Amino acid sequence: MKIAVCIKRVPDSETRVKIASDGKSLDEAGVKFILNPYDEFAVEEALRRKEQAGTGEVVVVALGPAAAQETIRTALAMGADRGVLLQVDRIPADGLEAAKALAAELKGGGYDLILFGPMVAELLDLPCVTTVAHLEIDGARGTAEREVEGGVEVVEFTLPAVLTTDKGLNEPRYPALKGIMAAKKKPLDTKPTRVGQGGLEILALMPPPERKDGKIVGEGAAAVPELVRLLREEAKVL
């Protein structure tokens, strides 16, 4: 079972967001970057599939700046076998450009599963199932459950396939000290990469509209009639 997982380096959600002086990007000074928590589910699922098959390889691939090597090391510390960094100065705003670069790297790699999105699936002409909440693989066939509005779809697909994992598919493992030490020696291939501009241009990065200061309506059940009045007459949502 050879599995590729595309991972992304993102600011920690606890981070304070400050807009850079160009008005278009994040001021990265003092920002802590982490492995995208969504991608942790994908890495975990890949590791479990390999463990279940008893053999195979989990390759993590990231498109990003040199600093994304650290993100790749996190996934290696969780247990992935090797990493590939498609190094660019800046991740393009147009996801299709990122997908094209990642698809070019993955093409012909002999992967049974690629944990990435529908764009890469279309580019590689592979079957694709998104937001997988439960997964079973049996030889060259897989069964996935995906949560859709109004129910759960049970979907069968053939391998090789592209899957996106739903948040909450599993409980991602924490890298153990042993894993962190081992990760330092695992292969990490850095490839300078060119990506197109794409058709998405950033005009501005802006703070969200200030929420009007809220008010404490009162204490306990006695405050409920006033709350309902405010929701009706002031907020006009009832």
Next chain:
Amino acid sequence: MSGGVLAVLEQRDGALRKVSHEVVTGARRLGDALGGTVDALVLAAGAVGGGADQLGAFGADKVITLTHAAFARYAPEGYSRAIAVVFAASATGKDLAPRVAARLGVPLAQDVTDVGVESGAVTVVRPVYAGKALLKLKLAASPALVSLRPNVFTPVQRPKAGVAQSAAVDVPGGGGGGGGRVTVREIKAAPAGALDVAEAPIIVSGGRGLKEPANFKILEELAGAFGGAAAVGASRAVVDAGWRPHADQVGQTGKTVSPTLYIAVGISGAIQHLAGMRTSKVIVAINKDKDAPIFKVADYGIVGDLFDVVPKLTDEIRKLHG
């Protein structure tokens, strides 16, 4: 379709889904700004109900229904082969829109909360960094693909009727099967009338303050008092504890929601929870700790024991809908 906008609608079992009126509304806004027409596209097994006849009133100049037996439910591979131009939304949209973007080689702006036109180009606004910033983007390509975040575009009625067209289509690969590579074997439907938290206009969410799973009954009663407009959500703490299904989780590792009204009950308001609901129109917090961070984002708060406050609130809402 020169200068026009295509709204890609969603139906389920022959009934139009609520997001469809929102998509037409967003498309109309762009259509007006571009000075173009709005066509609405529905893929279905047959005739579509659930308000499809009123799409004209929401701003569609033409409603095109493409019928194929395989279109009863969303079937990704067949759909993206049949569709040429798209403006989509929602869970289906998140699956479909990237496929169409990759096929057409055009950019896609997903999950946007605002659309506009500047110097003839489509612009969008998209929340980023867990809702702590907004990114404004220009789509410098045609067609421009955009998917709208549910519940943000309030449908607006207009005094104009649209034209309806229907055509049966043939889909290479059979529509539902995608050449047999992906097949939907079964759909385990949620109970009839159950609203998905991602799309409910009102959400009553509960956290660890509920103390035990059985107590969620009081939130279900409150949600019920809104007469089918409300869903029950949950914090991660209670999902991890196994009290509620993961599908109900709101937050960074759960669903991102923007309901008209979000009532947080016994939820402290951790940053990861706020990431999923801070774009709600009106936020109400009920918490016994006056210093709980949820009060910082709440428009209205009641400090008190939820076991006293919630039943009283349920009574008052029932009276309104009485």
